[in-house]
Amino acid sequence: MSYVTGVGLTSYGKHEGASSLDLMSRAAALAIADAGLKRTEIDGVLCGYSTVSPHIMLATVFAEHFGIRPSYAHAVQVGGATGLAMTMLAHHLVDAGVAKHVLVVSGENRLTGQSRDASIQALAQVGHPDYEVPLGPTIPAYYGLVASRYMHEYGLTQEDLAEFAVLMRAHACVHPGAQFHEPITVADVMASKPVAMPLKLLDCCPVSDGGAAFIISREPTGSAGIRVRGCAQAHTHQHVTAAPALSELGAEISIAKAKAASGLAISDVRYAAVYDSFTITLAMLLEDLGLAQRGEAAARVRAGYFGRTGEVPLNTHGGLLSYGHCGVGGAMAHLVETYLQMTGRASIRQVHDASIALLHGDGGVLSSHVSMFLERVR
Amino acid sequence: MSEMLADWTRGVEAIAYQQCTACDARQYFRRSFCAACGTPEPETKLASGEGTVYATSLVCRAATAEIRAHVPYNILLVDTAEGFRMMAHGDNGLAIGDKVFARYEQFAGRLVPYFEKAK
Numbered sequence: 001m002s003y004v005t006g007v008g009l010t011s012y013g014k015h016e017g018a019s020s021l022d023l024m025s026r027a028a029a030l031a032i033a034d035a036g037l038k039r040t041e042i043d044g045v046l047c048g049y050s051t052v053s054p055h056i057m058l059a060t061v062f063a064e065h066f067g068i069r070p071s072y073a074h075a076v077q078v079g080g081a082t083g084l085a086m087t088m089l090a091h092h093l094v095d096a097g098v099a100k101h102v103l104v105v106s107g108e109n110r111l112t113g114q115s116r117d118a119s120i121q122a123l124a125q126v127g128h129p130d131y132e133v134p135l136g137p138t139i140p141a142y143y144g145l146v147a148s149r150y151m152h153e154y155g156l157t158q159e160d161l162a163e164f165a166v167l168m169r170a171h172a173c174v175h176p177g178a179q180f181h182e183p184i185t186v187a188d189v190m191a192s193k194p195v196a197m198p199l200k201l202l203d204c205c206p207v208s209d210g211g212a213a214f215i216i217s218r219e220p221t222g223s224a225g226i227r228v229r230g231c232a233q234a235h236t237h238q239h240v241t242a243a244p245a246l247s248e249l250g251a252e253i254s255i256a257k258a259k260a261a262s263g264l265a266i267s268d269v270r271y272a273a274v275y276d277s278f279t280i281t282l283a284m285l286l287e288d289l290g291l292a293q294r295g296e297a298a299a300r301v302r303a304g305y306f307g308r309t310g311e312v313p314l315n316t317h318g319g320l321l322s323y324g325h326c327g328v329g330g331a332m333a334h335l336v337e338t339y340l341q342m343t344g345r346a347s348i349r350q351v352h353d354a355s356i357a358l359l360h361g362d363g364g365v366l367s368s369h370v371s372m373f374l375e376r377v378r
Numbered sequence: 379m380s381e382m383l384a385d386w387t388r389g390v391e392a393i394a395y396q397q398c399t400a401c402d403a404r405q406y407f408r409r410s411f412c413a414a415c416g417t418p419e420p421e422t423k424l425a426s427g428e429g430t431v432y433a434t435s436l437v438c439r440a441a442t443a444e445i446r447a448h449v450p451y452n453i454l455l456v457d458t459a460e461g462f463r464m465m466a467h468g469d470n471g472l473a474i475g476d477k478v479f480a481r482y483e484q485f486a487g488r489l490v491p492y493f494e495k496a497k
Contacts, residue, residue: 239407
């Protein structure tokens, strides 16, 4: 068994002068304090990567900088799925007795540490170096391609996609740490600058500075008991050119395996934290996971289903789309918010019941998937 | 011998793919083996240039000055007549399902495949 025992999250947006290690350190200190642990009690470290400060041994660079000497440490790289992949690994590590308290940490000064163009160019390199990158695609273009096909097969409109941006912004507006606090409408999304059609600026997550961390422990360290009930991965391809049919993508595979591992059904889910790099990502994943019928996710947004007071509140911190996206830390904020909701500490964002949560991460171009169920046991 | 077939990725006006001599699987990204069954030395062939549009995205925001000069440009995924999928450029008005045919264009200093609607 494994438990989430503490979380730490900085605000996302601009952190002028802060390095990736600074942001990682801030989040790590918050998470360790939240778990009620001493830094010397951390015996495992898993970290993501930084595109601003790449290093072949980031986990030990961080451990030295932070001042700890773990008995297990390395970096993990699965794109946007890295945060949940690290959580899954930490779960298995503590379950196997390799470590007692694993610090999962990431942070990046992606907004102020490099130009937006540099970020866009660095990320586009997930494309195939010979067969895709020479064509000048960007990450939004890879997802724009997927969006065009998904809309074609299931009848979604650009207005449908816009609903997800509006929902994430509404949630971000009541989180003081979010990058954006100005409400937006479907009309605003539709009028925003074209980026890679059908995706427009407000269909895309921003580039942010920020850090996030949490502790995965063998036993609870305080009164709360939030345990990993079951998790699974699926990896079907790397490049969008080699992606399988829409009906065979990895999210459906990983959620089926996670349901089997946890013994839970989608109808058990009370809170959802789903990767939302673009509006299309969120729409597709909600439908792949079974949180909405095929082609019905936007209608559920309009009906309030995913709102704070709805049946399955979703990304109540504002998600990547509006809390912000600082790389690996981006989707880790989803787990931080989930933990706060599950422990009743989400202040004015608190939902009625977050006893069972489903988290899902996606890396690459719907290439790598991690599904995870968290359960409150006390 | 089939290794000698050059294509657009090497600056030649052609689209190459590989076909497994054992399981008949087609693959676009060249390798020294078949990714479906592992058999070495798949046969390299040239594609006809005919295909059907699978997906489109009109790119309006580019990351480098050199590429920005081409904005907007339409990126496509095309299902070729030979049975593999490829990424390419194409006419701005193309829609999913359109039958298309390949020609070639210069893009940011390189040759790239460019599809237009089949006559």
